[in-house]
Amino acid sequence: MPDALLEVDDVTIKFGGLVALDSVSFDIVPGEILGLIGPNGAGKTTCFNVMTGVYEATSGEVRFDGTKLNKLKRHQITKLGLARTFQNIRLFKSMTALENVMVGTDVHSKVGVWDALLRTKRFRSTEGASRERARELLDFVGVAALEDELAANLPYGDQRRLEIARAMATGPKLLCLDEPAAGFNPAEKQKLMQLIRKVRDDGYTVLVIEHDMRLVMGVCDRIVVLEFGKKIAEGTPAEIRDNPAVIAAYLGVEEDDDAS
Numbered sequence: 240m241p242d243a244l245l246e247v248d249d250v251t252i253k254f255g256g257l258v259a260l261d262s263v264s265f266d267i268v269p270g271e272i273l274g275l276i277g278p279n280g281a282g283k284t285t286c287f288n289v290m291t292g293v294y295e296a297t298s299g300e301v302r303f304d305g306t307k308l309n310k311l312k313r314h315q316i317t318k319l320g321l322a323r324t325f326q327n328i329r330l331f332k333s334m335t336a337l338e339n340v341m342v343g344t345d346v347h348s349k350v351g352v353w354d355a356l357l358r359t360k361r362f363r364s365t366e367g368a369s370r371e372r373a374r375e376l377l378d379f380v381g382v383a384a385l386e387d388e389l390a391a392n393l394p395y396g397d398q399r400r401l402e403i404a405r406a407m408a409t410g411p412k413l414l415c416l417d418e419p420a421a422g423f424n425p426a427e428k429q430k431l432m433q434l435i436r437k438v439r440d441d442g443y444t445v446l447v448i449e450h451d452m453r454l455v456m457g458v459c460d461r462i463v464v465l466e467f468g469k470k471i472a473e474g475t476p477a478e479i480r481d482n483p484a485v486i487a488a489y490l491g492v493e494e495d496d497d498a499s
């Protein structure tokens with residue numbers, strides 16, 4: 240396996256008496272689509288949050304591209320190359336689709352406030368490049384025709400796609416999608432699977448948290464399964480599908496429950 244892009248190394252997170260993550264370790268390698276799954280309350284979002292700087296690990300560490308993330312702020316983590324979308328869409332609703340994506344491209348911009356106020360040459364050329372990149376990304380996710388629409392007016396599925404474009408605009412090495420299929424019908428899920436594969440084929444590494452098993456099994460190269468804050472399995476979709484501990488976790492029965 241190539242060197243890991245992201246390493247979750249023996250991470251524990253406690254909220255008071257509750258252990259939300261219990262000595263969890265796994266790697267994400269460049270170019271893969273990794274799925275993080277588990278029943279409600281298993282710790283998936285907590286895991287996402289520790290990777291993206293929302294929470295700090297109680298013990299253990301997360302390394303991204305060799306850099307320890309524990310003490311970094313969210314924007315510093317974004318600059319390192321880790322971007323995410325949210326379970327509940329968080330677009331700038333009163334900005335257009337294009338503007339939403341341009342905001343993402345600003346992460347690496349060297350343009351300062353004075354450049355913007357005075358509309359300097361540097362500002363104009365950066366703005367032009369940013370607009371062009373944003374257009375490419377809108378086209379990539381399939382919402383190019385809606386670039387001038389306010390984000391709030393986009394159909395739900397297109398808002399989700401726009402969020403992915405905005406996250407991609409930050410130029411991430413790792414793109415983390417938090418329940419991207421939430422609220423989708425089967426046809427939209429199918430389109431989303433194609434988009435996730437296309438994102439990976441374009442050179443990105445992808446982490447997906449998702450409840451929809453068909454989507455996870457259909458799109459992921461590897462899957463990590465959490466239950467009650469612990470990693471209970473890791474493997475290919477076929478391995479996970481047949482894993483007794485995973486089946487038991489999803490059926491809500493004990494592994495050693497002999498039903499006698």
Ligand SMILES: Nc1ncnc2c1ncn2[C@@H]1O[C@H](COP(=O)(O)OP(=O)(O)OP(=O)(O)O)[C@@H](O)[C@H]1O
Nearest residue numbers: 254257258259277278279280281282283284285286
């Ligand atoms: N900020 C917090 N303070 C206290 N407890 C928390 C906090 N965040 C998460 N938890 C708890 O940690 C546990 C794991 O929650 P988490 O949201 O990570 O699970 P999940 O697998 O993402 O669940 P779901 O699929 O329902 O989103 C839960 O018991 C939850 O109540």
